[in-house]
Amino acid sequence: MILVLVEKDLAGAAVEVSLETLTFARSLSDAGGGVPVDAVVVGDVSPALQSQLAAYGVRDVHALGGPGFAAFAGAAWASGLETVLAASRSVVVMAAGTPRGGEVLAHLAARSGVAMAANVVAFDGLAPFVVRRQVVGGQAVEEMQLSTRPTVFTVAGHAVEAAPAATPGPATLVEHAPEVAESDLVARVVSTEEPAPDLSGSLKSARVVVGAGRGAGSEGGFDDLLELADLLGAPLGVSRVVTSLGWRPHHEQVGQTGSRISPDLYIPCGISGAIQHWAGCSSAKAILAINTDPDAPMVTKATHAVIGDLHEVVPAINAEIRRRRAG
Amino acid sequence: MASVLVCVKRVPDSSSEIVLTDDGQAVDGRFAGFTMSQHEQCAVELAVQTASATGGEATVLTLGDADALEQVRAALAVGCTAATHVVADSQQLGPADVAREIAAVVRDHEAAGRPHDLVLLGHDAADTGDFQVGIRLAYELGRPVVNGVTRVTVEEVDGRPVVTASGDGPDGHETYRVPLPAVVTVLEGGVEPRYPTVPGRMKAKKIPVEERELAAAPAGPARVRWSLPPAAPSDVHVLGKGPEAAPAVVDLLEQLGVLAR
Ligand SMILES: Cc1cc2nc3c(=O)[nH]c(=O)nc-3n(C[C@H](O)[C@H](O)[C@H](O)COP(=O)(O)OP(=O)(O)OC[C@H]3O[C@@H](n4cnc5c(N)ncnc54)[C@H](O)[C@@H]3O)c2cc1C
Ligand SMILES: Nc1ncnc2c1ncn2[C@@H]1O[C@H](COP(=O)(O)O)[C@@H](O)[C@H]1O
Numbered sequence: 281m282i283l284v285l286v287e288k289d290l291a292g293a294a295v296e297v298s299l300e301t302l303t304f305a306r307s308l309s310d311a312g313g314g315v316p317v318d319a320v321v322v323g324d325v326s327p328a329l330q331s332q333l334a335a336y337g338v339r340d341v342h343a344l345g346g347p348g349f350a351a352f353a354g355a356a357w358a359s360g361l362e363t364v365l366a367a368s369r370s371v372v373v374m375a376a377g378t379p380r381g382g383e384v385l386a387h388l389a390a391r392s393g394v395a396m397a398a399n400v401v402a403f404d405g406l407a408p409f410v411v412r413r414q415v416v417g418g419q420a421v422e423e424m425q426l427s428t429r430p431t432v433f434t435v436a437g438h439a440v441e442a443a444p445a446a447t448p449g450p451a452t453l454v455e456h457a458p459e460v461a462e463s464d465l466v467a468r469v470v471s472t473e474e475p476a477p478d479l480s481g482s483l484k485s486a487r488v489v490v491g492a493g494r495g496a497g498s499e500g501g502f503d504d505l506l507e508l509a510d511l512l513g514a515p516l517g518v519s520r521v522v523t524s525l526g527w528r529p530h531h532e533q534v535g536q537t538g539s540r541i542s543p544d545l546y547i548p549c550g551i552s553g554a555i556q557h558w559a560g561c562s563s564a565k566a567i568l569a570i571n572t573d574p575d576a577p578m579v580t581k582a583t584h585a586v587i588g589d590l591h592e593v594v595p596a597i598n599a600e601i602r603r604r605r606a607g
Numbered sequence: 608m609a610s611v612l613v614c615v616k617r618v619p620d621s622s623s624e625i626v627l628t629d630d631g632q633a634v635d636g637r638f639a640g641f642t643m644s645q646h647e648q649c650a651v652e653l654a655v656q657t658a659s660a661t662g663g664e665a666t667v668l669t670l671g672d673a674d675a676l677e678q679v680r681a682a683l684a685v686g687c688t689a690a691t692h693v694v695a696d697s698q699q700l701g702p703a704d705v706a707r708e709i710a711a712v713v714r715d716h717e718a719a720g721r722p723h724d725l726v727l728l729g730h731d732a733a734d735t736g737d738f739q740v741g742i743r744l745a746y747e748l749g750r751p752v753v754n755g756v757t758r759v760t761v762e763e764v765d766g767r768p769v770v771t772a773s774g775d776g777p778d779g780h781e782t783y784r785v786p787l788p789a790v791v792t793v794l795e796g797g798v799e800p801r802y803p804t805v806p807g808r809m810k811a812k813k814i815p816v817e818e819r820e821l822a823a824a825p826a827g828p829a830r831v832r833w834s835l836p837p838a839a840p841s842d843v844h845v846l847g848k849g850p851e852a853a854p855a856v857v858d859l860l861e862q863l864g865v866l867a868r
Contacts (some may be wrong), residue, residue, distance in 0.1 A: 282639075285779065289777075290778065312805070319633075328663055335728070352776065352778075354742070354752070355683050355751075355752075358709070359625075378775070378777070379754075379755050379776060380777060381850060382739075382777070383740045383755065386742040387737060387742055389739065389743075390706075390739070390742050390745075390746040391655055391746065392741045395701070395703075395738055395829050396702075396738075397739040397829075398731070398736060398737055398739070399736060399738075409625075409840045410831060412821070414736065415734065415735055415736050415833060415834070416619065416621045416625060416634060416733070416734050417621035417622070417733060417736075417836070419621050419624075419625050420625065420627065420832055420833045420834065420835055421833065421835075421836060422830055422832075422833050423830070423831035423832055423834075424734075424828075424829045424830055424831060425831055426829065430802060434738075435682070435691075453735075463751075466751040466785055466786070467751035467752055467753050467785050467789070468783065469776070469781045469782065469783060470782055470783060471779065471781070471782045471783050472776070472778050472779045472781050472782070473779045473780040473781075473782075474779050475775075475778065475779035475780070487865065488862075488865045512860070512865060513857055513864070524794070524795050524796040525796060526646055526796060528862075532773060536643075544863060544865065545860075545863055545865050552622075555836075566863060568846075568856065569843075569857065574845070579841075579843060580839075580841035580843060581839065581841070581843075582843050583842075583843065583844065583865035584843065584844050584845075584846055584848055585843050585844070585845050586845070586846050586847065586848070586849075586855075586856060587845060587847075587848045587849075588848050588849035588850065588852065588853040592850045593849060593852065593853070593856075595850070596850035596851075596852075596853035597853045597856050599853070599858060600853040600854055600856070600857045601860070601866065604857060605864075
């Protein structure tokens with residue numbers, strides 16, 4: 281059995297990266313002669329989520345409920361996974377490479393005394409089981425042998441495309457309410473501040489996206505980029521550096537741990553094009569990179585490029601657009 | 608008073624292009640610059656802030672070869688006041704080995720009357736990216752662990768030290784409140800690591816560094832090999848350099864039909 285930890289968005293639907301992980305799990309299942317794929321969900325499973333999971337070929341949906349799961353605690357979620365693992369006799373446990381996914385599986389691996397592979401992008405062979413995963417900031421790929429059971433790994437975001445199964449699964453709901461040890465609840469979320477409204481929907485469906493990275497220089501360095509976005513009726517998409525530094529909100533992040541976009545045109549400005557960013561924008565039809573470095577991966581992978589300082593190039597583009605519109 | 612241990616790793620600077628060794632087991636150090644990852648720089652800053660706010664001590668720990676002393680000195684130069692260097696080839700260690708070795712140091716220091724109430728680590732190492740040493744360490748020590756936060760403070764609640772840690776989660780900004788001793792892993796972004804001053808550097812040179820050997824034989828990483836993805840041929844069309852390229856850019860926008868309004 282393959283067990284996949286499925287995460288929900290605030291509306292209770294499976295997040296895209298969890299659907300990608302289910303897709304990855306199915307390819308593993310196919311290679312292994314069709315072992316069933318089960319899902320684990322913490323909290324309520326709505327009928328909509330259940331049919332979403334059915335479409336992805338899930339056999340059983342294990343729902344973890346009860347007071348131990350009211351607030352997030354990595355150790356508690358891992359103890360819940362242990363319950364389901366025993367009940368489903370699973371040999372592989374997977375999650376998307378999200379903050380929650382990586383944390384819970386690291387707990388599970390530590391408790392079980394087994395290895396964990398983070399950010400897997402593919403598997404090479406089943407016996408021995410060898411995965412490929414991202415290392416050195418995505419610059420290199422590691423082949424890693426996972427010979428312990430359960431086999432525990434997370435799947436890098438957008439490494440595979442989410443695709444429903446040819447034959448839907450029954451997605452039978454199996455409810456569990458295991459007792460959670462007090463020691464597993466010591467480190468739990470005690471309060472959550474409302475996030476900024478998630479506007480990533482418009483980013484994912486946009487025809488044109490203006491991108492901004494560390495090259496913007498500072499929190500105040502986005503004015504010209506926002507003007508260009510406005511002139512093109514495009515949303516802004518940013519690199520993780522930009523969200524980590526708090527220059528722009530997280531929902532604008534493009535990449536492995538952000539949104540996957542597929543516009544007709546992406547205009548990344550001051551973005552180096554690390555593999556984790558590329559994972560979110562590789563399906564853009566055309567890419568116009570603006571960068572001071574002609575050797576930046578984003579430039580060499582782009583269809584078009586301008587070599588130069590975005591703080592000079594972008595205002596000139598804005599002026600040219602305004603000039604032509606006026607004329 | 609909170610005594611903090613912060614764990615840092617010497618890693619190749621992956622912001623520039625890297626070359627691998629012939630056996631595919633490591634980054635070739637001859638062609639690389641070395642650094643401490645961004646997350647750990649923030650962990651060091653939080654360790655120093657916490658120690659000074661509570662009148663405690665911030666100790667830096669690394670497992671690495673002789674050159675890793677450079678990262679130890681960097682942490683001492685920005686305010687850590689004690690250091691431990693476990694001399695080992697970090698490429699030969701798996702995440703479980705690293706966690707066990709850090710736990711051995713914590714236990715030995717505690718036995719010597721220097722307990723570390725709070726252990727701070729980075730969320731993930733910039734080279735091996737295992738995303739798990741902090742969590743494994745917590746299980747080794749039997750302590751609670753908070754993972755992937757950007758802010759950390761320690762205060763007394765009802766006469767007991769408690770760490771409050773917070774960071775962005777999928778449901779919003781999340782706060783944890785955990786009694787010490789505890790383990791916390793840090794993501795960059797919550798604090799600005801300070802730059803070393805010249806007096807800071809001078810002082811750092813005089814602080815003795817405790818040197819240790821591995822406490823146990825390592826099981827090693829489960830690495831088969833590393834490889835670099837083949838370079839894709841580039842067929843980029845460069846429209847020009849600098850602001851002079853603007854007309855060509857707008858021609859392209861017109862051609863792609865994205866300028867209409
Ligand atoms: C597990 C994991 C997940 C990750 N997920 C994501 C993700 O989802 N999304 C993401 O984006 N990253 C992600 N990253 C981070 C990723 O590895 C890179 O660090 C990040 O994408 C780099 O951001 P950047 O291009 O803005 O900055 P840098 O790499 O610093 O690049 C800045 C670029 O701007 C150029 N530049 C500088 N100044 C100017 C100027 N004035 N004008 C024009 N160009 C200029 C430089 O030449 C350079 O190419 C992830 C990393 C890890 C380990
Ligand atoms: N060799 C090492 N020496 C000291 N700390 C380390 C070492 N390896 C990993 N760590 C710590 O563990 C964190 C997570 O690493 P990892 O789980 O390997 O991604 C790092 O950010 C460091 O704080």
